[in-house]
Amino acid sequence: MQEHVTLTIDGAQISAVKGTSVLDTAMEFGICIPHLCHYAGLSDVGACRLCIVEHVVNGRSKVTTSCRLNVAEGMVILTDTEKIRRLRRNIAELLVAQAPNSRAVQDIAVRCGVREVRYPFHNDNCVRCGRCVRVCSEMWQADAIGFIGRGKDRHVDFPFGRKPDFCKTCNTCIDICAMTITPCPGPMKQGEERLCSACEGQLMMTTNFTDSCVWCEMGRCFGCTRQLQTAAHQ
Ligand code: FES
Structure with a gap:
């Protein structure tokens, strides 16, 4: 039988x-x-750090990633404090700087309240979230791709840069990639570090409330539920 805990x-x-x-x-x-x-x-690896929350223990709070924190009896969590919003905005800005031509990342940044990007663009087209690597390993047990290199050279690749025979060519790694969901058409050059006007305000979540948000696949993140509730009351 499932054991339950009560938290706030x-x-x-x-x-x-x-x-x-x-x-x-x-x-x-x-x-x-x-x-x-x-x-x-x-599995959760805590790579993007967007899911940070404040975990309050004995009146003191600690900022931690909520995907890597398991619920516990009496736990107190704050998800939307000024501190968290500020930190999250900064994280989203860094993600845009890393992959400015991803509409998905731009979209996340807009939803996190980013209006300008203060960091130079890298045009990496990868934010090292590792979704592709984990789906290949955990869903298909293929391990056909992995992280190679360290620091700024760290990237996802096939072993020795060659597609191995055991790659099932299922393309799940591409389907699950945050960067391949609608590339951003806007001008993203060094010196133009800003949110693309083509994306700003145009959220990827469908506005007809029939499909789910691309992020949670449940239609419940990034305010989808609140918007659904608002729509239901209109
Ligand atoms: S660190 Fe939790 S979702 Fe990325």
Whole structure:
């Protein structure tokens, strides 16, 4: 039988299944925590850091990633404080600087309140979230791709740069990649470090409320639930 714990997220008392993450629990209860490297069914590695929350213990709070934090009895979590919003905006800005031609990343940044990017663009087309690597390893047990190199040279590639025979050519790594979801058409050059006007304000979440948000695949993150509720009351 499943064991439950009671915790508080943004003042709401929630009964959650022991062993689940704070991020999954929050999403299940319609509390929006932005995230990128998390993907349902895959392990969490805490790579993007967008899902940070404040974990309050004995009156002191610690900023931590909610995808890597499991629920516990009496836990107090704050997901939307000024401190978290400021830190998250900065993280989203860095993600845009790393992959400015990803509409998905631009979209995340807009939703996190970014209006300008203060960092030079790298045009990496990869934010090292590792979704592709994990899906290949954990869903297909193929391990056909992995992280190669260190520091700024760290990137995803085939072993020795050659596609191995054991790659199933399933393309799940491409389907799951945050960068391949609609490239941004806007001008992204050094010296033009800003959010693309073609993306700003045009959220990738569908506005007809029939499809789910591209991030949570459940239609519950980034305010989808709140927007759904708003729509229901119109
Ligand atoms: S979703 Fe938690 S660190 Fe990326």
